Amino acid sequence: MHGQLSQRQKDSLAACHVPLPSKRGFVKANLAQTNPIKSSVVQGMKKIPAGIFDMGAHDEKGRTDEYPVHRVAVKSFWMDETEVTNAQFAAFVAATAYVTTAEKAISWEELKKQVPAGTPRPPDSLLAPSSLVFVPTTGPVNLVDYSQWWQFVRGADWRHPEGPLSSIVGKENHPVVQVSWDDAQAYARWAGKRLPTEAEWEWAARGGLKNLEFPWGSEAIESGMFKANTWQGKFPYKDEAKDGYLHTTAPVKQYAANGFGLYDIAGNVWEWCFDNYRHDYYATLKKKGGVSQNPKGPTNSHDPDEPGIPKKVMRGGSFLCNDSYCASYRSSARMKSSPDSGLMHTGFRCVKDVR
Numbered sequence: 001m002h003g004q005l006s007q008r009q010k011d012s013l014a015a016c017h018v019p020l021p022s023k024r025g026f027v028k029a030n031l032a033q034t035n036p037i038k039s040s041v042v043q044g045m046k047k048i049p050a051g052i053f054d055m056g057a058h059d060e061k062g063r064t065d066e067y068p069v070h071r072v073a074v075k076s077f078w079m080d081e082t083e084v085t086n087a088q089f090a091a092f093v094a095a096t097a098y099v100t101t102a103e104k105a106i107s108w109e110e111l112k113k114q115v116p117a118g119t120p121r122p123p124d125s126l127l128a129p130s131s132l133v134f135v136p137t138t139g140p141v142n143l144v145d146y147s148q149w150w151q152f153v154r155g156a157d158w159r160h161p162e163g164p165l166s167s168i169v170g171k172e173n174h175p176v177v178q179v180s181w182d183d184a185q186a187y188a189r190w191a192g193k194r195l196p197t198e199a200e201w202e203w204a205a206r207g208g209l210k211n212l213e214f215p216w217g218s219e220a221i222e223s224g225m226f227k228a229n230t231w232q233g234k235f236p237y238k239d240e241a242k243d244g245y246l247h248t249t250a251p252v253k254q255y256a257a258n259g260f261g262l263y264d265i266a267g268n269v270w271e272w273c274f275d276n277y278r279h280d281y282y283a284t285l286k287k288k289g290g291v292s293q294n295p296k297g298p299t300n301s302h303d304p305d306e307p308g309i310p311k312k313v314m315r316g317g318s319f320l321c322n323d324s325y326c327a328s329y330r331s332s333a334r335m336k337s338s339p340d341s342g343l344m345h346t347g348f349r350c351v352k353d354v355r
């Protein structure tokens with residue numbers, strides 16, 4: 001009788017009543033972990049629905065390259081819910097020993113193809129590894145000349161975004177910056193992803209809102225809650241940093257997500273897109289008429305601001321965007337730079353096709 005058993009004997013008996021594992025049960029238990037709900041989720045990404053929308057600026061606030069509005073259809077895709085962080089980029093570099101564009105000297109053989117024939121080779125100091133760093137001015141300046149607040153700094157790279165004496169220690173959760181379009185492409189390939197097309201990016205940024213100015217709707221950026229890491233005050237000399245971040249990156253996810261669950265789709269850092277940049281691409285699509293299906297950008301690039309320098313599209317604005325200057329946190333705002341450029345306010349996020 002059990003009443004005559006010691007506690008140790010009772011425990012031993014109870015243990016015998018626990019079934020032993022079976023191989024088939026073990027396999028079934030592990031199969032159950034890949035149920036349909038979990039397999040429809042990609043970690044760190046949001047599923048963006050397919051849709052048709054009117055791409056471009058819907059008011060008079062756009063720059064000329066944001067017109068004309070034209071109708072675009074995009075297929076469903078996954079998109080990173082945040083910009084790629086320093087920690088994520090570090091994992092890529094650790095796995096591949098990848099060296100970014102900013103860490104390499106500029107190739108004179110490549111550069112001389114883009115300058116007039118006979119241009120003499122510049123000194124090595126100009127070709128040394130370097131990247132573009134924002135340096136605030138001491139007072140008001142003519143805003144047409146960006147060379148007043150952008151400097152090529154030797155030793156600036158993704159690990160040293162503001163120059164050789166800066167670092168990303170403690171900034172693991174900030175977006176990676178000082179990465180070129182080529183670097184972003186390399187990361188995306190390694191991650192089994194790709195860069196978004198410009199059309200995918202704008203559709204995703206609009207977050208299901210129709211024809212509204214910002215990813216959060218129509219409310220002015222300076223009204224109500226802070227909506228993004230941008231610049232408050234007078235550009236480029238007095239950032240009041242009311243949003244908590246003084247002309248630098250913020251950790252990802254500090255502000256509310258848009259309607260599709262995407263964080264920092266406005267502000268923080270510019271995001272490289274896949275497309276070549278042409279100022280007149282929208283006009284070309286509009287002229288074709290109908291709905292442009294999954295446009296992937298023009299086959300070549302032309303920027304009237306710097307003819308002869310091929311460029312890629314950037315979107316979303318950055319911590320340098322200001323209501324009185326570029327206001328590029330507008331969903332339709334376009335920017336461009338050469339694919340070998342690293343900048344202190346430029347990063348990226350990736351997308352993945354829906355299978």
Ligand SMILES: [Ca+2]
Nearest residue numbers: 229230243245
């Ligand atoms: Ca800020």
